[in-house]
Amino acid sequence: MSYFAPLSPEAARQLLGEVVKSFPFATAVLDREMRYLAYNRSWLSSHGIPEDRAIVGLRHYDVSPEIRDEWRQVHQRCLAGATERRDDDVYEQVNGRRVHHRWVVAPWRESDGAVGGIIIYVENITDQVETTRNLAEREGLIRTLFEQCPIGLNLCRMDGLWIESNPAFLEIIGYSREEADGGLTYWQLTPRKYDAAEAVQLESLKTTRRYGPYDKEFVRKDGRLVPVRLNGFIVEHDGMPCIWSLIEDLTEQRALETRVEEERLKAIHASRLAVVGEMAAGVAHELNNPLAIISGYAFTLRSAIARGDEAEIKEALAAIDEATERAGTIVKGLRKFSRQKLGHAPTDLVATSSLVADAVNLCRSRLLGTGVRIESDVRTTAQIVGNGLELSQVFVNLLNNALDAVAAAENKWVRIVAKEGQGPSSVTIAVEDSGPRIPPDVADQIFRPFFTTKTVGEGTGLGLSISRSIIEGHGGTLTLDADAPCTRFVVHLQKAP
Secondary structure (H helix, E strand, O other): OOOOOOOOHHHHHHHHHHHHHOOOOEEEEEEOOOEEEEEOHHHHHHOOOOOOOOOOOOEHHHHOOOOOHHHHHHHHHHHOOOOEEEEEEEEEOOOOOEEEEEEEEEEEEOOOOOEEEEEEEEEEOHHHHHHHHHHHHHHHHHHHHHHHOOOEEEEEEOOOEEEEEOHHHHHHHOOOHHHHOOOOEOOOOOOHHHHHHHHHHHHHHHHHOEEEEEEEEEEOOOOOEEEEEEEEEEEEEOOEEEEEEEEEEOHHHHHHHHHHHHHHHHHHHHHHHHHHHHHHHHHHHHHHHHHHHHHHHHHHHHHHHHHOOHHHHHHHHHHHHHHHHHHHHHHHHHHHHHOOOOOOOOOOEEEHHHHHHHHHHHHHHHHOOOOOEEEEEEOOOOEEEOOHHHHHHHHHHHHHHHHHHOOOOOOOEEEEEEEEOOOOOEEEEEEEEOOOOOOHHHHOOOOOOOOOOOOOOOOOOOHHHHHHHHHHHOOOEEEEOOOOOOEEEEEEEEEOO
């Protein structure tokens, strides 16, 4: 029983046209002669046919003469009853544009079952294909960057199991990809001494979703510890949070830092010896005095012994002891100042008063016959954590520079003042002199290595540069006070807690 009244051929054709127009894909219905019975707007645009062109009744091959023989054969097979499809077919439109189509060609049948023609469905998938291709290219680029990146890259689960590692990271830890990914955990290669620091980094991950920069060590497969610096953040992977880490091998950097520190210490020692050389004449004179005393009283002692004068013997021995002690003090000070001691001793406690006294005593030998007054004013009992030899060298350098600066002055004086700093945990030590003030154009350069205002052969140009390096290595500052009425160098250091 039919629920629809029979339609006239014209009404059926109109109904077919309306139905085809509603299809979401490009669609065309053709008879056995490949004449258009119905089509929609998408069909016209997909084939590069002007939208205002009416093609009902026209043969498909006349409308699109560029149709390949391959397509014509598909049409013939479908007119014979077959159904064919293709998921990606490249088609060149009349305007020269290459597009990608997904299509289905199927026969439609008359009421008696005979094939009356074919219906063609075409979906333009050009954008999808290009998007897929672009994604594939980007994924390839990302994979290339991942594999060739010189910095270690690693993705791990929140429990530390490594999911994927790049070659640079595998080189750091000495494991193969098969051994590391899916088999090792972050914790297996982390020494226990870092447990407390690791807890801090995990807390950072929880609160900020990132951690680092964080310096630690990994245990390589061969058991060697390798220093690394890590940065990381949380990412989503397969629906679960994971940690993406960047791992930098610090082995070469640490080796370079060691070499730089060794060269720095050698430069400090060389500068120290140069200072000793500058003081040699004065030291020799100071040593001559006790030696002359010892020589004189030795003659007196022999005479007293010959006469049996016990009182004179005691007097001569006491004078010889005093002169010997004085000479020993001079030599001891020089040995202490000039000996090489590589590396800081950050746990040493250096009294500010001793630091100033040692520097002044070492420079007193240069005062003989110069008419220079040297004054020290220590207003603090604070102690400093640091390397006493290196700090002493700084103030000897500053005092020697001051002594050179006042050589031609009428009123010759040098002063070193130590007092509490402006902050509650700092000490200020200033070296002042009555020499000519340093010109502004020179003041900008005096801390540069090898810059000197002295004549050739009288200075290396390293004293102030090395002095600033030493002070900054102790967490302090060395500056020239440009606002002072005299030449004034100021050192700020942290007090011992």
